[in-house]
Amino acid sequence: MNWQWFHRLGSPRWFYEKTSAWVPWLAFISITTLVVGAVWGLGFAPADFKQGNSYRIIYVHVPVSFLALAGYYVMAISGAVGLIWKMKLADMVMKSAAPIGATLTFLALITGAIWGKPTWGTWWVWDARITSMLVLLFLYLGVMALQGAYQHQDTANKASAILSLVGMVNIPIIYKSVDWWFTLHQPATLKLTSESTIHASMLYPLLLMIVGLYVFFALLLLMRTRTEILEREKKTKWVNALVQADNR
Amino acid sequence: MMDLQFQFESLAGFWQMAGHGPYVWACYALTFVCLTMLLLAPLRRRRVLFEQLNRLQRIAEHEQQLKSQTKI
Numbered sequence: 001m002n003w004q005w006f007h008r009l010g011s012p013r014w015f016y017e018k019t020s021a022w023v024p025w026l027a028f029i030s031i032t033t034l035v036v037g038a039v040w041g042l043g044f045a046p047a048d049f050k051q052g053n054s055y056r057i058i059y060v061h062v063p064v065s066f067l068a069l070a071g072y073y074v075m076a077i078s079g080a081v082g083l084i085w086k087m088k089l090a091d092m093v094m095k096s097a098a099p100i101g102a103t104l105t106f107l108a109l110i111t112g113a114i115w116g117k118p119t120w121g122t123w124w125v126w127d128a129r130i131t132s133m134l135v136l137l138f139l140y141l142g143v144m145a146l147q148g149a150y151q152h153q154d155t156a157n158k159a160s161a162i163l164s165l166v167g168m169v170n171i172p173i174i175y176k177s178v179d180w181w182f183t184l185h186q187p188a189t190l191k192l193t194s195e196s197t198i199h200a201s202m203l204y205p206l207l208l209m210i211v212g213l214y215v216f217f218a219l220l221l222l223m224r225t226r227t228e229i230l231e232r233e234k235k236t237k238w239v240n241a242l243v244q245a246d247n248r
Numbered sequence: 249m250m251d252l253q254f255q256f257e258s259l260a261g262f263w264q265m266a267g268h269g270p271y272v273w274a275c276y277a278l279t280f281v282c283l284t285m286l287l288l289a290p291l292r293r294r295r296v297l298f299e300q301l302n303r304l305q306r307i308a309e310h311e312q313q314l315k316s317q318t319k320i
Contacts, residue, residue, distance in 0.1 A: 043255060110278060220287065243305065247302055
């Protein structure tokens with residue numbers, strides 16, 4: 001196998017130049033998919049026979065919850081890569097993933113609370129799924145705080161990588177929480193190994209929203225990482241040439 | 249292909265969603281606001297950085313000019 005691309009990732013400049021063309025495409029694909037999915041879910045998917053219209057919250061709640069977890073994988077894995085191979089770019093990806101993941105986890109909690117009111121009759125219960133998601137939010141905030149807590153970026157990266165790796169323990173707990181403990185939260189709607197418990201007319205907009213948000217997450221992560229590269233390399237010639245070209 | 253049909257009889261019905269409107273619309277609005285903020289944050293940071301670097305470049309150019317003038 002050719003490992004040249006992996007070594008090239010050690011060069012933030014190479015990454016920056018390579019990905020410049022991707023940003024508008026990712027933006028176009030994700031925003032179109034999300035708008036179509038949201039309009040479909042809000043207006044055209046049939047109402048749920050039990051929950052009525054409140055179930056339409058699923059089209060934002062499930063995608064943001066998926067991405068809150070996926071974002072944690074991205075953060076922990078890039079933290080590990082940065083820790084093991086001392087790759088600068090991986091550290092930047094880890095740093096960039098934290099605020100995005102924190103915002104998505106916050107959204108998952110708040111949309112869940114709003115959905116809970118008409119469905120369960122309460123905004124909040126201290127049950128396993130919800131509490132473990134709250135822990136996820138604190139882990140993200142912890143990584144963000146550690147990033148700002150050290151004078152040296154290398155120390156900050158090491159500390160936040162270790163915290164995010166230790167926090168991985170929380171991920172299977174979140175997944176399994178609806179099966180292990182008695183909970184108000186409904187079990188998973190989408191399953192990889194068996195038939196999903198949702199009708200196709202409700203499923204398609206949900207899949208659109210999930211795919212759209214995945215691409216949107218990639219876009220946000222890329223934009224943040226690219227800005228991070230510019231900040232860390234602001235004293236180099238190539239960044240200054242970019243600024244000059246931008247000025248003309 | 250399934251036929252897609254607008255599920256509400258009027259825009260007012262769409263807005264109210266049989267009583268669930270406030271909950272549903274609040275979720276979509278919050279998500280929209282948060283995602284927009286996430287999208288704008290790196291763009292703003294980039295603009296601030298470029299303005300800062302641009303200022304530094306102009307200062308450097310100015311110093312260069314002063315130096316060459318004092319040499320003559």
